[in-house]
Amino acid sequence: MAFRPRRALLAALVTASVALPVSGAARPSAVPAPAPPHLAPLTSAAPAVLDAQYAANREGIRAAEFTAARHGDRRRAAALRAMADPARRFLLFDGRDGGRTAEVVGDLSRAERIAVLVPGSDTSLDTYGRFRAGAVALRQELGDRAAVIAWLGYRTPRTLSPEALTDGRAADAAPRLGDFVRRLTGIKPGARLSLLCHSYGSVVCAGAAPGLRVADIVLYGSPGTGVGHIGGMRTRATVWAARSTGDRIAGVPHLRLRLPFATVGFGTDPVSERFGARVFDAGAGGHSDYLKPGSTSLENLARIVSGTTPTGGGRHA
Template identity: 40%
Template sequence: MTTVVTGTAGWASGSSQRALTGPPPGTAAWNADRSVGRELPDPASASPAEVAAFFGTLSGREKQGLARRHPLVVGNLDGAPVSLRYRANAQALRGTVFDRFAGAGRQILAFDPRGRGQIAEVYGDLERARKLSVIVPGADIDAGTFDRKSDRYGTPTGMATSLRAATGDRTAVVAWAGYTTPVGVGLDAASGDLAEAGAVRLTRLTRGLAAVGAPKPSLFCHSYGSVVCGLAARQVNASDIVVLGSPGLRADSAAGLRTDARLWAAKDATDWISKVPHVQLLGLGHGADPAEPGFGARRVPAERAKGHTGYFAPGTDSLQTFATIAQGEAR
């Protein structure tokens, strides 16, 4: 099977990654805290709706105290107040190798220092936004490469800021590097293991957004990130799922995703992803090409996009269409 998948597609080597799962660091201390006179919601089992309801019973002083004592838990707790998470994550980031994210004006919705580091950043006013998008990136993205200067439109920061600018800054965008991505284009990228773990985390993110009153988002899923979105499609809380440069969604058709979200697909003629065989056998490969007409996705034009990471570049037809989707104006 390795020969079938790697030989025909020219998969490069990549280092094996272990998915980061489970509750955030500091959970044991959080669970032992009785400072508000009762048990705190367990990050490992409480739903975002339960978390939101709990925080709704607290005073401002109690909320601030919990965030100060347990910044890594509060900062990663889906369903906790958004502004409280920003403050908790700013505290957690200071003094780390990622402390650049603690700078003034940055709105960090999640930060987990374990492994290669995971992070999510909000652009715009999430608490008042009428339209919301979430960027789900592909391989080689972590806290270290999240806002790298090279290959800008292949980074969560570049994609998010370009999309928001294309809407005239009328939307909020979450750049989400909240799962363990493959490194390189090796067997991790050809399998669904990391995507399955990522799908659980993405589903919880969207339910956490709903729990704090945010609008149902449009998901923009790049490359391996589209595998994550395909596996999450049935349970994720989203209005639209947009896949670009996708190796497959682990489904034979749009109907096979069993989602009420509208599905869109983009692939430009110069994207190397076209060299990846759209097969799925013995756990390797991601199945049918969602950009093919027979799959059943709505088409996003990408004639002016170039390469695998050019879909969000200013002036492209793909970005223009993304902006209409993000604003709820596409049909």
């Protein structure tokens, strides 16, 4: 009978600990949008090829903006209007079901270091500005010859929902992330590629990890990954982990309970010795502050992407 309180505690603490200040901002993904144009897979990172891809997705964004405005959702229309700016660069865009995007910050054709950001819960077109701001901050920290890709390639769970307690959304997202990264490495085979995975996004990255040719997989603000040790990720990449001292996700119970209808929780704490990742200093920020300009965590994430050792970076036994 002691198992029931344990289950209840897991559900309550995961929900409360991951809650972000903007957790109520993400609305139901009911705003209509047209199907995006069919685009052939990229076969080159030549500037002309990328520019054509960006232009095609820009037209798709404008079509989605028109549809959102006609639907009466001014907030979504305004967000899409900003995304359609000619200076913005999207490798993919689909405005349906909350939105799917992959935005490039920097010059991908010239990039020698590439970071792919994978977001956690409550990330959609309605909250996209916060996600993109982190990508911009990281690109500024990295400097020239680097690109950051903000990959919103899945329907993220709402923090205050049962989906945030299970790996169902991550299981759907992992193959999409894997396909995206494989295509990216195909057109940029000489670039150093890192996956930066925040919160629930770390569950997505763990599922996508097997076989990916990436240098680093970084798990930060993570509730767990669904595997008990980095060996379960089946990757040759260096796996890093960090949690800031002000992150409420520290209170999540690191359990994985198999219930009749689902498996709840994500198991071993990625910053624990048992998990086996390299742990680095993430400073004192909160759950949403890892990519905040001037932060210790941002500086160390940039160091990892650049192939240098972050402060506090060491391997567990």
